[in-house]
Amino acid sequence: MNVRRVVITGAGVVCPVGCSEEVVWPAILEGRSGIGIISSFDSAEFEVHIAGEVADFDPLDHFTKRELGRLDRFVQFAVVSAESAVKQAGLDLEKMDHERAGAFIGPGIGGLPELETQHSRLLNSGPRRVSPLMIPKLMTNAAAGQVAMKFGLHGPTMSVSSACASASHAMGEAYNCIRYGTADVVICGGAEAALTPTGLSGFQQAKALSTRNDDPEAASRPFDLNRDGFVMAEGAGSLVFESLEHARKRGAQILAEIAGYGASSDAYHITLPEPDGKGAALAMRNALADAKLAPEDIDYINAHGTGTPAGDGVEAKAICSVFGDHAKKLAVSSSKSVFGHLLGASGALESAACIWTMRDNVCPPTINLDDADPECCGLNFVPHQPQERQVDAVLNNSFGFGGHNVCLAFRKFTG
Amino acid sequence: MSDEIRDKVVGLVAERMGVEPEQITEATHFVNDLQSDSLDMAELVIDLEEGFDLTISDEDAQKIETVGQAIEYIKQSQQQSQ
Numbered sequence: 001m002n003v004r005r006v007v008i009t010g011a012g013v014v015c016p017v018g019c020s021e022e023v024v025w026p027a028i029l030e031g032r033s034g035i036g037i038i039s040s041f042d043s044a045e046f047e048v049h050i051a052g053e054v055a056d057f058d059p060l061d062h063f064t065k066r067e068l069g070r071l072d073r074f075v076q077f078a079v080v081s082a083e084s085a086v087k088q089a090g091l092d093l094e095k096m097d098h099e100r101a102g103a104f105i106g107p108g109i110g111g112l113p114e115l116e117t118q119h120s121r122l123l124n125s126g127p128r129r130v131s132p133l134m135i136p137k138l139m140t141n142a143a144a145g146q147v148a149m150k151f152g153l154h155g156p157t158m159s160v161s162s163a164c165a166s167a168s169h170a171m172g173e174a175y176n177c178i179r180y181g182t183a184d185v186v187i188c189g190g191a192e193a194a195l196t197p198t199g200l201s202g203f204q205q206a207k208a209l210s211t212r213n214d215d216p217e218a219a220s221r222p223f224d225l226n227r228d229g230f231v232m233a234e235g236a237g238s239l240v241f242e243s244l245e246h247a248r249k250r251g252a253q254i255l256a257e258i259a260g261y262g263a264s265s266d267a268y269h270i271t272l273p274e275p276d277g278k279g280a281a282l283a284m285r286n287a288l289a290d291a292k293l294a295p296e297d298i299d300y301i302n303a304h305g306t307g308t309p310a311g312d313g314v315e316a317k318a319i320c321s322v323f324g325d326h327a328k329k330l331a332v333s334s335s336k337s338v339f340g341h342l343l344g345a346s347g348a349l350e351s352a353a354c355i356w357t358m359r360d361n362v363c364p365p366t367i368n369l370d371d372a373d374p375e376c377c378g379l380n381f382v383p384h385q386p387q388e389r390q391v392d393a394v395l396n397n398s399f400g401f402g403g404h405n406v407c408l409a410f411r412k413f414t415g
Numbered sequence: 416m417s418d419e420i421r422d423k424v425v426g427l428v429a430e431r432m433g434v435e436p437e438q439i440t441e442a443t444h445f446v447n448d449l450q451s452d453s454l455d456m457a458e459l460v461i462d463l464e465e466g467f468d469l470t471i472s473d474e475d476a477q478k479i480e481t482v483g484q485a486i487e488y489i490k491q492s493q494q495q496s497q
Contacts, residue, residue, distance in 0.1 A: 066433030069458075129465065132457035 012084025052233025106166030108344025111138030233340030237348025260291025277318030305334025
């Protein structure tokens with residue numbers, strides 16, 4: 001089979017530390033936390049009062065009032081990040097073959113804000129008061145559908161949903177779609193806005209969240225001995241994937257190449273990772289094999305690293321099992337230490353960070369890593385400060401509740 | 416009273432369709448002038464039912480094509496209930 005090379009030509013982000021590369025990348029490198037006290041609703045009755053909220057975002061800057069009536073917050077984030085990505089890619093929407101272009105976007109949860117609003121109406125006023133827009137607003141594929149409508153994409157378009165691995169699965173499937181010839185261009189990534197009373201209660205009750213309410217900026221502390229859970233965040237990331245041939249033909253600036261996609265399933269537990277990290281390791285091995293890269297070729301891993309007591313140690317063990325002696329030579333960091341956990345969107349934002357890491361040859365830090373957990377195998381987690389080093393090939397890990405593991409391999413585009 | 420009903424209907428339509436009240440007259444056609452689709456119309460029916468505390472049957476709702484017809488429908492409903 002003729003397998004085509006696939007490159008990235010655009011990246012757009014919306015996250016708690018900002019809504020453009022110019023703001024977000026320096027914030028990640030300098031470790032400026034996007035975590036604060038929840039302001040979008042009163043969290044007084046909750047055990048958790050902290051989150052990463054997207055603050056610098058006025059929907060009316062991007063949409064008309066009528067459009068907003070049809071777009072849940074996660075869809076707004078998806079469309080805005082896709083617009084940035086398409087702009088950077090310089091895609092000429094007039095000339096593009098629209099039947100060969102699609103959108104793969106993964107929210108992990110979907111439109112919780114709309115679900116809450118309409119459920120209240122159902123309970124308070126009865127079924128005749130529930131909005132006919134509820135279903136098309138809250139469905140997980142609303143983001144991909146709106147992006148397709150925005151840019152007139154008539155090729156394969158869908159949501160890919162696997163909890164916190166959603167965006168990475170979406171990108172991996174987009175990669176397959178292009179390399180096996182089904183499409184030439186796919187706008188892919190993830191979007192999530194589940195920071196609502198229901199969403200917060202659910203994660204709080206699952207004991208997944210940090211309760212370091214008195215020090216929000218120190219709460220997201222992956223791989224640290226005193227980590228106590230992840231910090232919920234919201235936002236989106238979109239990347240423009242296209243065949244190398246298509247990018248070259250239109251003279252696009254190529255940001256990086258997708259080298260490989262590995263996926264696996266723990267088949268173990270609804271929330272907990274398999275304790276030896278076999279599933280995570282399998283995803284990484286699959287990505288390396290797919291990319292035809294040796295473990296020694298990898299310079300940096302953007303870890304899933306959420307800051308939960310169970311997850312980080314398992315991921316570190318998995319890295320050690322895959323990389324052997326090389327594990328301590330490469331750099332591993334968790335950008336979630338800065339912007340929190342964007343759930344289904346996290347893999348897209350972190351893939352953008354991987355692209356910038358390779359471009360600038362600098363590994364972003366894991367902030368709040370004061371005292372590395374000995375369970376985390378003594379890896380170089382890039383504590384506090386970024387590290388300058390040659391970075392030619394990277395991995396991005398994303399794992400989701402349900403035991404889904406995805407690893408994406410990226411490399412510098414060298415022609 | 417009648418002006419109050421008119422102003423309220425115009426306000427609800429303007430809010431739902433994201434236009435200024437000044438752009439709306441009795442002759443404004445929901446589909447032709449405001450590009451309403453079936454979902455907008457279903458939302459508008461809910462807005463009117465809530466705003467005027469009445470029930471609009473699906474059959475009646477389908478006959479409302481202009482803002483003037485909506486105002487007239489509400490006036491008639493309120494007269495009947497008095």
